[in-house]
Amino acid sequence: MRQPDSLRVDQRAEAGPYLSVSNLVVKFPSEDGIVNAVEGVNFSVTRGKTLAIVGESGSGKSVTALAIMGLVNRKSAKVTGEVWLDGEELVEKPDSGIRKLRGNKMAMIFQDPMSSLHPFYRVGAQLSEAARTHRKISKKAAREEAIEMLSRVGIPAPRRRVDDYPHQLSGGMRQRVMIAMALINSPALLIADEPTTALDVTVQAQIIDLIGQLQSEFNTAVVIITHDLGIVADIADEVAVMYAGRIVEHASTERLYASPEMPYTLGLLASIPRMDRETNRLDPIRGNPPSPLRHPDGCVFHPRCKYTDRVPNRACFEVRPELLESERNHLVRCHIPAEERRRIATSVLGAGTGGGAAIATAGAGGTGPAAPVGGPA
Ligand code: ADP
Ligand code: MG
Numbered sequence: 001m002r003q004p005d006s007l008r009v010d011q012r013a014e015a016g017p018y019l020s021v022s023n024l025v026v027k028f029p030s031e032d033g034i035v036n037a038v039e040g041v042n043f044s045v046t047r048g049k050t051l052a053i054v055g056e057s058g059s060g061k062s063v064t065a066l067a068i069m070g071l072v073n074r075k076s077a078k079v080t081g082e083v084w085l086d087g088e089e090l091v092e093k094p095d096s097g098i099r100k101l102r103g104n105k106m107a108m109i110f111q112d113p114m115s116s117l118h119p120f121y122r123v124g125a126q127l128s129e130a131a132r133t134h135r136k137i138s139k140k141a142a143r144e145e146a147i148e149m150l151s152r153v154g155i156p157a158p159r160r161r162v163d164d165y166p167h168q169l170s171g172g173m174r175q176r177v178m179i180a181m182a183l184i185n186s187p188a189l190l191i192a193d194e195p196t197t198a199l200d201v202t203v204q205a206q207i208i209d210l211i212g213q214l215q216s217e218f219n220t221a222v223v224i225i226t227h228d229l230g231i232v233a234d235i236a237d238e239v240a241v242m243y244a245g246r247i248v249e250h251a252s253t254e255r256l257y258a259s260p261e262m263p264y265t266l267g268l269l270a271s272i273p274r275m276d277r278e279t280n281r282l283d284p285i286r287g288n289p290p291s292p293l294r295h296p297d298g299c300v301f302h303p304r305c306k307y308t309d310r311v312p313n314r315a316c317f318e319v320r321p322e323l324l325e326s327e328r329n330h331l332v333r334c335h336i337p338a339e340e341r342r343r344i345a346t347s348v349l350g351a352g353t354g355g356g357a358a359i360a361t362a363g364a365g366g367t368g369p370a371a372p373v374g375g376p377a
Contacts, residue, residue, distance in 0.1 A: 124162030
């Protein structure tokens with residue numbers, strides 16, 4: 001069989017990424033102008049790994065997820081770029097083709113469980129239906145699977161609960177049912193969009209743990225979306241920070257927490273309370289994200305950045321920075337020279353945060369795209 005190009009060979013390789021997003025752009029035309037929701041996003045996720053996408057509200061996280069799942073209405077939005085899932089390109093795929101994959105090879109859990117649970121049907125019926133949409137199994141077998149799934153997501157007395165209506169369950173339990181629904185066909189890709197935001201802190205931790213457990217059981221590629229860098233440290237392998245529709249920093253979780261570089265990331269990190277750090281607690285990032293109708297020239301973050309004076313020739317105000325490798329597998333979109341970024345990180349977050357790691361690596365790589373590989377996989 002002839003392969004049209006080498007990219008496709010890569011995408012189909014067993015060990016390659018299961019999901020690969022390349023230059024994804026989503027625009028919504030509106031009466032006030034074009035809403036630039038996603039402005040050229042690139043990332044990939046391998047089975048068994050977790051990528052966290054983090055950023056303030058409005059940064060384009062949900063639209064990115066919805067575009068991958070084929071849930072952005074293509075009549076009202078313009079979606080370009082490529083989304084490769086297990087060797088198939090989805091942006092160009094007709095809706096009927098995507099429906100076959102959604103709930104099967106890829107599934108999504110939302111902040112609000114009621115957006116995927118129907119209020120008038122028993123949870124068991126909804127779970128069985130999800131299984132029977134994609135697989136030829138009997139109603140009885142599907143019901144048994146539903147009970148099994150409820151038990152796996154930690155619903156007590158699943159044989160009784162299977163006949164409950166969603167409103168009979170607590171918020172945390174409904175979230176678990178939604179996870180059960182997303183996982184009933186063992187999707188290889190799970191996207192969780194702020195799955196715990198509506199829940200209290202203890203339940204949040206349980207749900208995050210649960211996603212981690214189910215991931216290792218099913219070898220799922222997970223994309224977890226959150227505005228809170230504090231909750232993903234334990235489960236994410238990599239973190240991509242989004243701002244105004246763009247990824248502004250992307251690194252392994254370890255590296256991102258130890259040696260963040262982009263001033264926006266510093267702001268997010270400084271607002272997490274941490275016991276192990278003697279911080280000069282940062283004031284939250286000043287100002288607000290820009291209107292998606294009109295992103296500022298230069299660096300989209302410049303109106304809120306305190307460090308534009310570190311860059312000559314007003315570049316922050318006039319030149320769009322690229323997402324470049326600062327170190328191997330550490331991508332940063334910022335004009336400030338890397339050495340200076342690391343000094344700023346240390347002064348903002350305190351010694352022991354940026355400090356040690358930055359000093360250890362500064363001599364090894366220096367600035368610019370030095371490493372041969374194309375960023376975090
Ligand atoms: P996040 O999930 O990071 O909070 P979103 O991805 O939901 O942000 O939204 C990104 C931007 O796109 C926001 O400015 C939002 O108002 C806009 N947006 C999202 N969906 C639509 C839509 N269907 N039509 C027009 N604008 C939209
Ligand atoms: Mg969102």
